[in-house]
Amino acid sequence: MTALLPAPAADVDAVARNRVRRASRRRVVVTVLAVLVVVTFVTTLMVGRTFYPLGDVVRVVLGERVPGASFTVGRLRLPRGVLAVVAGLCFGLGGVTFQTMLRNPLASPDVIGISSGASAAAVVGIVIFSLDGTAVSTIAVAAALGVAVLIYGLAFKGGVAGTRLILIGIGVGAMLTSVINYVLTKAGQWDYQEALRWLTGSLNGTTWTAVLPALVALLVLAPVLLGQAKNLSALQLGDDAAAALGVRVERTRLIAIVTAVGLVAFATAACGPIAFVSFLAGPIAARIVGPHGSLLVPAALVGALLVLVADLVGQFAFDTRFPVGVVTGVLGAPYLIYLIIRTNRAGGSL
Amino acid sequence: MTATHTLTAQDLTLGYGERTVIEGLDLAVPAGAITAIVGANASGKSTLLRSMSRLLAPRAGQVLLDGRAVHRMPAKELARTLGLLPQSPLAPEGITVADLVGRGRHPHQGIFSRWSREDDAAVAAALEATQTTELAERAVDELSGGQRQRVWIAMALAQQTDLLLLDEPTTFLDVSHQIEVLDLLTDLNRRRGTTIVMVLHDLNLAARYADHLVALESGRIHAAGDPSAVLTEDCVRAVFGLDSRVIVDPVSGKPLMLPIGRHHAEAPVPAEA
Numbered sequence: 168m169t170a171l172l173p174a175p176a177a178d179v180d181a182v183a184r185n186r187v188r189r190a191s192r193r194r195v196v197v198t199v200l201a202v203l204v205v206v207t208f209v210t211t212l213m214v215g216r217t218f219y220p221l222g223d224v225v226r227v228v229l230g231e232r233v234p235g236a237s238f239t240v241g242r243l244r245l246p247r248g249v250l251a252v253v254a255g256l257c258f259g260l261g262g263v264t265f266q267t268m269l270r271n272p273l274a275s276p277d278v279i280g281i282s283s284g285a286s287a288a289a290v291v292g293i294v295i296f297s298l299d300g301t302a303v304s305t306i307a308v309a310a311a312l313g314v315a316v317l318i319y320g321l322a323f324k325g326g327v328a329g330t331r332l333i334l335i336g337i338g339v340g341a342m343l344t345s346v347i348n349y350v351l352t353k354a355g356q357w358d359y360q361e362a363l364r365w366l367t368g369s370l371n372g373t374t375w376t377a378v379l380p381a382l383v384a385l386l387v388l389a390p391v392l393l394g395q396a397k398n399l400s401a402l403q404l405g406d407d408a409a410a411a412l413g414v415r416v417e418r419t420r421l422i423a424i425v426t427a428v429g430l431v432a433f434a435t436a437a438c439g440p441i442a443f444v445s446f447l448a449g450p451i452a453a454r455i456v457g458p459h460g461s462l463l464v465p466a467a468l469v470g471a472l473l474v475l476v477a478d479l480v481g482q483f484a485f486d487t488r489f490p491v492g493v494v495t496g497v498l499g500a501p502y503l504i505y506l507i508i509r510t511n512r513a514g515g516s517l
Numbered sequence: 518m519t520a521t522h523t524l525t526a527q528d529l530t531l532g533y534g535e536r537t538v539i540e541g542l543d544l545a546v547p548a549g550a551i552t553a554i555v556g557a558n559a560s561g562k563s564t565l566l567r568s569m570s571r572l573l574a575p576r577a578g579q580v581l582l583d584g585r586a587v588h589r590m591p592a593k594e595l596a597r598t599l600g601l602l603p604q605s606p607l608a609p610e611g612i613t614v615a616d617l618v619g620r621g622r623h624p625h626q627g628i629f630s631r632w633s634r635e636d637d638a639a640v641a642a643a644l645e646a647t648q649t650t651e652l653a654e655r656a657v658d659e660l661s662g663g664q665r666q667r668v669w670i671a672m673a674l675a676q677q678t679d680l681l682l683l684d685e686p687t688t689f690l691d692v693s694h695q696i697e698v699l700d701l702l703t704d705l706n707r708r709r710g711t712t713i714v715m716v717l718h719d720l721n722l723a724a725r726y727a728d729h730l731v732a733l734e735s736g737r738i739h740a741a742g743d744p745s746a747v748l749t750e751d752c753v754r755a756v757f758g759l760d761s762r763v764i765v766d767p768v769s770g771k772p773l774m775l776p777i778g779r780h781h782a783e784a785p786v787p788a789e790a
Contacts, residue, residue: 174641178650183637185615185654270607394628401623407603410572412676413596413624458611 189459196456200468204252207475211248212240214483247373250438251474251491253381254370255448257434259470260392262445263452263462264427267399268420271333272506275446276311276431279336282440283343284314285432289439290347290365294354304380304436311432314339315424367492368441370478377437384433389467392426395419396461442492443499444473450502473498521548522598522679522712524569528578531561531568531736538564539736541578546680546729551706551713553723556733557757562716563604565733566684569714570601582680596624600678602669604685608657614668615653618643621675643674647701663694670701681705683715687722695719699726724748725771732756748772 212224219227223236228245231237262275276282288310292298298306318339322332344366351362363369398419401409410416431445451473452465477494524546531539538561546552546569554562567573569580571587579586587595600621608617621643622636644650647667652660657668666686673681686702687695703726705711717723723730724744731741732748734756740747749772753761759776766773 173638174645174650178645179634179638179641182615182641182644182653183632183634186619186632186637189616397623397626397628401620403607403609404620405603405605405607407567407572407601408606410592411570411596411601411603411673412620413593415592458609459613459616 189457193456193460193465197465197468200455200465200472204468204471204475207472207479208248208252211251211475211479212244214479215239215244246375246378247370247478248475250373250378250381251370251478252471253378253385254434254438254441255444255471255474256389256467257381257385257430257470258441258444258474259448259452259467260389260463261427261431261434262447262470263449263466264392264399264423265445266449267462268402268423269332270403271330272446272450273333273503274336275449276427277440277443277445278340278503279318279333280338280340280343281311281314281318281336281428282431282435282445283340283347285311285435286365286440287343287346287350289436290350294350300376301380304384304433307436308429308432311428311435312425314343315428319424363490363492364439366439367490367496368435368439368444369490369492370438370474371488371490373438381433381437384429388426388429391422392430393463395422395426396463399423399463400461439492441474441477442496443503444470444495447473447495447499447502521710522583523548523581524599524680524712524714525581526565526569526578527581529565529568529575529580530577531564531573532576533564537576537736539568542736542738544731544738544741546712546714548712549706549710550728551703551726552715552729552731553727554714554716554731554733555718555720555723555756557735560733560756561736562733563684566601566682566714566716567603570599570682571595572601572603593624596676596678598678599680599682600673600676601682602673602684602686604688606669608665610658612657613654614649614657614660614671615640615644617657617668618649618653618671618675621672624676639675639677643671646674646705647671662690663697666690666694666698667701670698674705678711680712680714683713685716685718688718695722702726720748720753720774721766724773725766725769745772748774 209221209224213219213221217235217239219236219240223233224240226233227236227240262277265274265276265279266272285307289303289307292303292306318332318336321335347365351365364371398409398414401412401414402416402419406416448466448470449462452462452469456462456465473495474491477498478491481489481491481494526542526544529539529542530537542565554565556562564573568575569587571580571590574588580588582590582595582599587599618640619636622639625636644653647670649664649667649671652664652668657665660668670686683702687698690698699722702713702715706713727744729742730744730747732739732752739756740752748763750761750763753759753763753774761777762775763772764775
């Protein structure tokens with residue numbers, strides 16, 4: 168091994184000190200985010216048409232029978248809250264993985280049509296084939312993977328350029344949205360709420376049957392993705408530079424795509440494509456933690472927080488109850504416009 | 518001093534899609550020396566460099582590092598012996614110099630392993646060697662082109678490899694920064710014995726800084742060896758299709774190529790050979 172001239176101990180200390188400072192700042196931010204997620208989650212269990220104090224909520228969660236609270240908290244609020252957290256984590260992880268890998272904030276799965284693929288398959292499965300539960304999740308995941316492969320294939324022209332993939336993805340997404348619209352018009356008895364679930368995402372009427380597949384997907388896929396965190400960070404330097412650092416680029420990309428698509432698809436099958444959460448979580452996390460280290464965990468927590476807060480706002484801030492996706496959509500759309508204006512000014516091709 | 522490694526290409530054929538870029542090429546990189554690869558655009562210089570660092574799998578033949586085929590070596594193990602600085606690596610937005618240089622430690626770390634004193638020492642030594650210690654906490658985006666190139670070289674140094682391959686490390690730099698980078702690489706080679714292989718566009722700088730010059734001509738080695746033997750008027754005509762005069766560089770004693778175009782050439786143009 169090449170022995171570089173050793174640097175003075177003081178310089179080594181300075182390097183170590185700055186690195187530790189960055190790492191501890193990051194740890195503080197992640198801890199604060201995690202605490203906020205827990206606090207908001209508990210709040211969603213307490214508030215509603217009837218308020219239950221923390222003590223009641225804890226007793227219900229621990230399995231005790233509390234008159235009134237057992238039903239309202241245990242049956243209605245708990246699955247809804249858990250799905251909000253699980254879906255938020257899934258969307259956050261899936262979104263930031265694509266954004267990191269394609270080095271473009273516009274490349275999130277909900278912008279490039281992957282969520283629409285899962286949504287369209289779920290709607291077709293439910294409305295036309297009367298499927299439910301695991302079957303819906305399965306076809307949603309298969310469709311999302313299929314859309315990912317389709318977009319990748321259409322964008323492939325001696326290598327995949329990020330911009331081309333994004334434009335093709337937006338086109339494919341628009342086609343799939345019209346499929347969803349068409350199928351929903353065929354389902355005459357479906358009400359407005361149900362339609363919105365598949366177009367913008369909703370947590371209304373969440374049951375444990377819907378939560379379970381998404382929860383299992385998160386527990387299985389998230390660790391696999393987190394295992395690739397360092398390799399994904401290296402990919403930010405470009406494929407060649409990453410390969411020169413000993414990263415197996417194609418393998419990393421394959422694992423990342425499959426796990427990220429899986430996470431987004433399972434979450435979408437459970438609650439619809441909650442608008443713009445995948446798209447927003449990564450950039451917000453980057454703004455908070457800065458450019459150092461992997462964004463996977465911070466983005467996942469931001470995703471969960473976004474869904475929880477948006478659902479609270481949608482339920483209680485207005486006279487009408489809005490599905491969570493309407494609220495996140497209102498937040499996300501201006502950011503999308505801002506990004507497009509900014510890249511236009513910078514002379515980017517998008 | 519470093520262990521000496523042998524890096525050779527045997528009967529190497531490379532290409533992209535249907536296009537064959539390099540065919541049946543044999544090359545031995547002299548250990549502990551600076552090798553420069555020159556040639557016209559699209560002559561296969563970068564392709565050869567990418568294949569030597571296993572970024573491109575050969576169609577036929579092989580690249581051997583100490584007798585082992587690089588394309589069959591574990592990726593991280595290879596990355597601890599052989600480093601590559603590609604032509605245009607990307608710096609993540611807002612990343613600091615120290616953090617970017619730290620990325621060079623990737624092949625020395627496990628998936629979840631923590632930073633060691635050794636990692637910090639390698640980063641500090643790389644910053645020192647490239648005179649970027651003062652820039653350590655600055656954002657890479659804010660640096661000048663020359664500073665940025667030194668930072669990328671620092672990242673490659675933090676990787677602590679005995680062989681370092683660089684694809685056009687002086688492109689987009691003004692002349693003083695080009696010299697600065699080439700001097701730095703020469704320091705590395707002389708003080709630490711690092712074997713250096715670089716693709717260079719500037720023939721004269723290549724002839725001055727390289728111990729071993731390789732001239733590629735459409736995927737084949739036209740000539741390889743001591744720059745004084747390789748850089749000749751005939752070679753320039755064969756490799757670049759350009760008439761020239763080659764004189765002795767009064768500064769370095771190495772060959773210096775003066776191109777002869779259709780204009781501004783007072784000296785008589787030699788007849789077509």
